[in-house]
Amino acid sequence: MEINSVALIGLGAMGSFFAPRLEACLGKDKFCVIAEGERKKRLEEQGITVNGVVHRFRILPPKEGKRVDLVIMAVKDTSLEQAIQDIRQFVGEDTQILCVMNGVDSEEKLAYEYGWEHVLYSYMRVSIVMKDGKTEFNPYSGKVYFGEKENEEPYTQRVQAIARLFEKSDIPFQIQKDMLHGIWHKFACNIGENLPCALLGIPFGSLIKSEPADEIRMAAMREVQQIALKKGIILTDEQLNRQKEALYRIPFYNKPSTLQDLENKRKTEIEMFAGAVVRMGKETGVDTPICWMLLKAIQVLEEKNIGLLEENR
Numbered sequence: 001m002e003i004n005s006v007a008l009i010g011l012g013a014m015g016s017f018f019a020p021r022l023e024a025c026l027g028k029d030k031f032c033v034i035a036e037g038e039r040k041k042r043l044e045e046q047g048i049t050v051n052g053v054v055h056r057f058r059i060l061p062p063k064e065g066k067r068v069d070l071v072i073m074a075v076k077d078t079s080l081e082q083a084i085q086d087i088r089q090f091v092g093e094d095t096q097i098l099c100v101m102n103g104v105d106s107e108e109k110l111a112y113e114y115g116w117e118h119v120l121y122s123y124m125r126v127s128i129v130m131k132d133g134k135t136e137f138n139p140y141s142g143k144v145y146f147g148e149k150e151n152e153e154p155y156t157q158r159v160q161a162i163a164r165l166f167e168k169s170d171i172p173f174q175i176q177k178d179m180l181h182g183i184w185h186k187f188a189c190n191i192g193e194n195l196p197c198a199l200l201g202i203p204f205g206s207l208i209k210s211e212p213a214d215e216i217r218m219a220a221m222r223e224v225q226q227i228a229l230k231k232g233i234i235l236t237d238e239q240l241n242r243q244k245e246a247l248y249r250i251p252f253y254n255k256p257s258t259l260q261d262l263e264n265k266r267k268t269e270i271e272m273f274a275g276a277v278v279r280m281g282k283e284t285g286v287d288t289p290i291c292w293m294l295l296k297a298i299q300v301l302e303e304k305n306i307g308l309l310e311e312n313r
C-alpha cells in the first residue's frame with residue numbers, strides 16, 4: 001500500500017500544518033483541499049499565508065471528488081457532521097481517513113459512517129494560531145500522532161504507508177503504542193488549558209504565571225482523569241503533572257483554539273470538550289462541577305458574542 005494522493009478538509013490552523021508540505025511532496029495534481037461555495041472562492045482568490053508564503057492549493061468541491069488514498073480532516077467539531085458528508089466522493093475502497101481533531105469521539109463518528117477499515121486514530125500536539133487566513137509557526141514545533149488503536153512493530157500496512165508519506169513530506173509524526181491513552185491524555189490537557197484560557201481571556205503563558213489559573217487547570221484535568229479511569233484508561237498523576245513542562249514550550253502569547261473561536265466570534269467546540277465531560281460524568285458516576293461551570297460560562301460568552309444578552313433581544 002502506498003499513499004500517492006491526499007485530500008484535506010479544513011484549511012485552518014491545523015490544515016496549515018499539513019497542506020504546504022503535502023503539496024510540495026505530492027505535487028498539485030495529487031493534493032487537494034475540499035471546499036465549496038464562498039469558502040472555495042476565498043481560498044482560490046486569497047489562499048492562505050503560512051510563514052509569509054501565500055499558498056493557493058487546488059480546491060475541489062465535494063461533488064467533484066475523486067477517490068484518494070488518504071483524507072485528512074481538520075475541521076472544528078461544529079463542522080464535523082457536514083465534513084463527514086463532504087468527503088464521501090473522495091473515499092474509495094482503500095482510502096484511509098485521519099481526523100486530527102481534538103475530542104474523544106470523532107473517530108467513532110467517522111467509523112460509524114465509513115467503517116473502521118477506513119479510519120485510524122489521530123490527534124495533534126501543536127499550537128497554531130490562525131487569523132484572517134494567516135499563520136506563523138515553527139513547522140517542527142509539534143507532531144501528528146496516529147495509528148491503530150494499539151500499535152506494535154511491525155506496524156500494519158496502512159500505518160506504515162502513512163508514515164512513509166509523512167517522512168517524505170517532512171511532517172513530524174509519532175505512531176503511539178496506545179492511541180486511546182494518547183487521545184484521552186490530550187483531551188485532559190485541552191479541558192485544563194483551552195477552557196480556563198477561553199473563560200479568563202488569557203494566553204497559554206498566563207497559565208504558568210498564575211497560581212489560581214494553574215489550580216483551575218489541574219482541577220479540570222482531574223475530572224477527566226476520573227472519567228478515563230472508569231473507562232479503563234489510566235492517566236497517572238505524574239502524566240498530568242508533567243503537562244506543565246509542555247506549556248513552557250508553547251509560545252507565551254499563543255491562544256488555545258477555544259479562545260481563538262471566542263475572539264473571532266465563532267461557535268466554540270465547548271460541547272465536544274466540557275459538554276462531553278459532563279455527559280460522560282453522568283454516565284460513569286463521576287462528579288464534574290468544574291467542567292459544568294466551564295461549560296455554562298463559555299456558553300454564556302457565546303451568547304454574549306452574538307448579541308443575545310442585549311436588552312432588546
Ligand SMILES: NC(=O)C1=CN([C@@H]2O[C@H](COP(=O)(O)OP(=O)(O)OC[C@H]3O[C@@H](n4cnc5c(N)ncnc54)[C@H](OP(=O)(O)O)[C@@H]3O)[C@@H](O)[C@H]2O)C=CC1
Nearest residue numbers: 010011012013014035074075079101102124126127128257
Ligand atoms: N489551533 C490549534 O492550536 C489546535 C487545534 N486542534 C483541533 O484541531 C481541530 C481544527 O482546529 P483549527 O485548525 O484550530 O480550526 P480552524 O477553525 O482554524 O480551521 C477549521 C477549518 O475548517 C474549515 N471548514 C469547516 N467546515 C468545512 C467544510 N465543510 N468544508 C471545508 N472546510 C471546512 C473552516 O473554514 P472557514 O474558516 O471558511 O469556516 C476552517 O478553515 C479542532 O478540533 C481543534 O480543537 C488541535 C490541536 C491544536
Ligand SMILES: CC(C)(CO)C(=O)C(=O)O
Nearest residue numbers: 126127189190193256257
Ligand atoms: C494547543 C492545544 C494543545 C491546547 O490544549 C490545543 O489542542 C488547542 O489549542 O486546541
